Amino acid sequence: MKVIDFSEQNSVMNHFMAEIRDKNYQKNRLAFRNNIERIGELMAYEMSKTFTYKPKTVTTPLGTIDIPLAKDDVVVATVLRAGLPFHHGFLRVFDRADNAFVSAYRMYTNREHTEVGIHTEYMASPSVKGRTLIIVDPMLATGGSMVAAYEALLKTGRPHQVHIACVIGTPEGIDMLRQNVADDVTLWCAAIDPGMNEHKYIVPGFGDCGDLCYGEKL
Numbered sequence: 001m002k003v004i005d006f007s008e009q010n011s012v013m014n015h016f017m018a019e020i021r022d023k024n025y026q027k028n029r030l031a032f033r034n035n036i037e038r039i040g041e042l043m044a045y046e047m048s049k050t051f052t053y054k055p056k057t058v059t060t061p062l063g064t065i066d067i068p069l070a071k072d073d074v075v076v077a078t079v080l081r082a083g084l085p086f087h088h089g090f091l092r093v094f095d096r097a098d099n100a101f102v103s104a105y106r107m108y109t110n111r112e113h114t115e116v117g118i119h120t121e122y123m124a125s126p127s128v129k130g131r132t133l134i135i136v137d138p139m140l141a142t143g144g145s146m147v148a149a150y151e152a153l154l155k156t157g158r159p160h161q162v163h164i165a166c167v168i169g170t171p172e173g174i175d176m177l178r179q180n181v182a183d184d185v186t187l188w189c190a191a192i193d194p195g196m197n198e199h200k201y202i203v204p205g206f207g208d209c210g211d212l213c214y215g216e217k218l
Contacts, residue, residue, distance in 0.1 A: 007191040040089020082210035100125030129157025140169035143176025
């Protein structure tokens, strides 16, 4: 599995990351969601460079010109609910993509909230057979939710290519993916943080993305 870490590069993405990590900036949900979308847009643009292109002749009012256009038939999939603004960012770039949604979330399995299991109960997806599948989820902590989503989506068909995108990942999450996804999958991360605390939250991270976007849950 190929891993791309954008924090190793100097770009405006680092500016957006600095803002969403700031506990004071996080008080504005709209601004927080907007930056998650922006990171998705930038990542989608970079991802588009890896697609397969074919020239198409376009007729202008004054003549014709050949422009290379992507041939990839894209499906953008997200893990509910935290992935929604990230998903929207990708759709701003891949505006003709089909969409898939997976309800895969973690549940603590012990009283101390130090062990987690993954629960999947809902999926809406077209067939991904022969298509470019992009699975987006802001947080790659243990990697369990992403693996569950990946396995569920592949039941609809064998994709031509799979990209996985997250805002923040961890070495543990990356190792989990390496053990459970195909070797030709590419993982795109805006940043990779050192690890997790005892409650399986990414450190330093920025907290719970779903809560910061949409409010706390029971």
